[in-house]
Amino acid sequence: MPDTGPGRDWTDPACPVARTVDLVGDRWSLLIVRDAMDGPASFTELRQGLGIARNILSDRLRRLVEHGVLSTSPSGKRHVYELTAAGKDLFTAIVALRQWGERHAFADGEPRSHLLDAEGRPVVELRPHGQDGTPLTADTTRVQKSGRDR
Amino acid sequence: MPDTGPGRDWTDPACPVARTVDLVGDRWSLLIVRDAMDGPASFTELRQGLGIARNILSDRLRRLVEHGVLSTSPSGKRHVYELTAAGKDLFTAIVALRQWGERHAFADGEPRSHLLDAEGRPVVELRPHGQDGTPLTADTTRVQKSGRDR
DNA sequence: TCCATTCGGTTTCAAAATGAAACCATTGAA
DNA sequence: TTCAATGGTTTCATTTTGAAACCGAATGGA
Numbered sequence: 192m193p194d195t196g197p198g199r200d201w202t203d204p205a206c207p208v209a210r211t212v213d214l215v216g217d218r219w220s221l222l223i224v225r226d227a228m229d230g231p232a233s234f235t236e237l238r239q240g241l242g243i244a245r246n247i248l249s250d251r252l253r254r255l256v257e258h259g260v261l262s263t264s265p266s267g268k269r270h271v272y273e274l275t276a277a278g279k280d281l282f283t284a285i286v287a288l289r290q291w292g293e294r295h296a297f298a299d300g301e302p303r304s305h306l307l308d309a310e311g312r313p314v315v316e317l318r319p320h321g322q323d324g325t326p327l328t329a330d331t332t333r334v335q336k337s338g339r340d341r
Numbered sequence: 342m343p344d345t346g347p348g349r350d351w352t353d354p355a356c357p358v359a360r361t362v363d364l365v366g367d368r369w370s371l372l373i374v375r376d377a378m379d380g381p382a383s384f385t386e387l388r389q390g391l392g393i394a395r396n397i398l399s400d401r402l403r404r405l406v407e408h409g410v411l412s413t414s415p416s417g418k419r420h421v422y423e424l425t426a427a428g429k430d431l432f433t434a435i436v437a438l439r440q441w442g443e444r445h446a447f448a449d450g451e452p453r454s455h456l457l458d459a460e461g462r463p464v465v466e467l468r469p470h471g472q473d474g475t476p477l478t479a480d481t482t483r484v485q486k487s488g489r490d491r
Numbered sequence: 492t493c494c495a496t497t498c499g500g501t502t503t504c505a506a507a508a509t510g511a512a513a514c515c516a517t518t519g520a521a
Numbered sequence: 522t523t524c525a526a527t528g529g530t531t532t533c534a535t536t537t538t539g540a541a542a543c544c545g546a547a548t549g550g551a
Binding site: 233234235238245246248249269270 | 497498499500501502
Binding site: 202203205206207208209210211212214216217218221222225228229241242259274277279280281282283284285286287288289290291292293294295296297302303304305306307308309310311312313314315317318319320321322325327328329331332333334335336337 | 352353355356357358359360361362364366367368371372375378379391392409424427429430431432433434435436437438439440441442443444445446447452453454455456457458459460461462463464465467468469470471472475477478479481482483484485486487
């Protein structure tokens with residue numbers, strides 16, 4: 192596990208939301224990961240697809256590799272960036288953000304892209320559930336602090 | 342719907358992921374929303390809970406209100422910030438980020454908070470599904486561009 | 492073989508965002 | 522009526538971002 196121990200200073204060390212935001216919660220990282228979901232990508236492919244400045248892309252790729260979200264060919268050669276298992280696992284979070292955007296960030300009739308399954312049908316909307324299958328909201332859940340510290 | 346039409350310039354206008362990131366994808370916004378999930382909160386409560394600078398909090402609250410994520414008392418009085426329906430709907434996305442963080446951003450044994458349902462059981466892990474119930478990944482889905490433009 | 496081009500960056504520098512601290516106008520309680 | 526707390530805004534230094542120029546190592550074509 193890369194760089195999760197002490198030494199790094201988290202916005203809120205015990206909160207998994209804050210840690211995730213610390214790692215990928217900037218203007219570009221999640222979009223890089225989104226594009227990498229389509230398969231391994233080169234520096235220039237990512238740069239052109241995103242319209243990101245070279246130095247920023249360079250920095251973000253380094254960070255994402257350091258944090259175990261992307262991997263890249265061993266060294267020195269023509270690099271190709273590819274999602275690790277942890278990176279691929281961001282799929283769910285990206286889908287959640289996408290679905291929120293679809294519901295709340297488009298005016299009626301504005302053109303948008305759609306996420307479809309292999310048969311061309313839209314992906315079902317994500318919803319948190321309890322273990323008995325009941326849908327959950329913020330009102331029906333609570334955050335239990337870390338155990339040791341309270 | 343606040344501020345989604347032309348006039349605003351999006352990182353990637355047709356992509357719901359990019360729009361969501363444009364609206365709440367900075368270092369603080371999602372954490373403000375996370376804290377607001379516990380119920381209406383005042384400026385100072387949020388500030389103390391997050392350790393955010395006053396001017397930045399002020400700016401983020403203004404943005405979140407403008408974008409319809411938070412609401413606040415009509416004007417001039419002691420403000421209380423409260424999630425709108427769109428804000429509450431970010432619950433799913435925050436849970437997805439939380440669960441990714443739990444899986445990938447903690448070393449073994451590091452203390453962390455947990456999200457529990459009303460009976461104190463952990464929330465089930467989110468997973469995208471197709472309409473026939475099959476689990477989906479990036480490899481078994483595709484993004485269809487906006488229709489009009491290709 | 493030479494030359495041009497592409498790739499994957501780094502460096503430089505200006506502009507924008509962030510954050511700490513000071514300041515200020517209301518509110519409400521003593 | 523004074524005093525402290527709230528909910529900010531302003532100021533200014535530091536950090537981050539981004540555009541552009543630069544650079545060395547591979548390709549690739551004549």
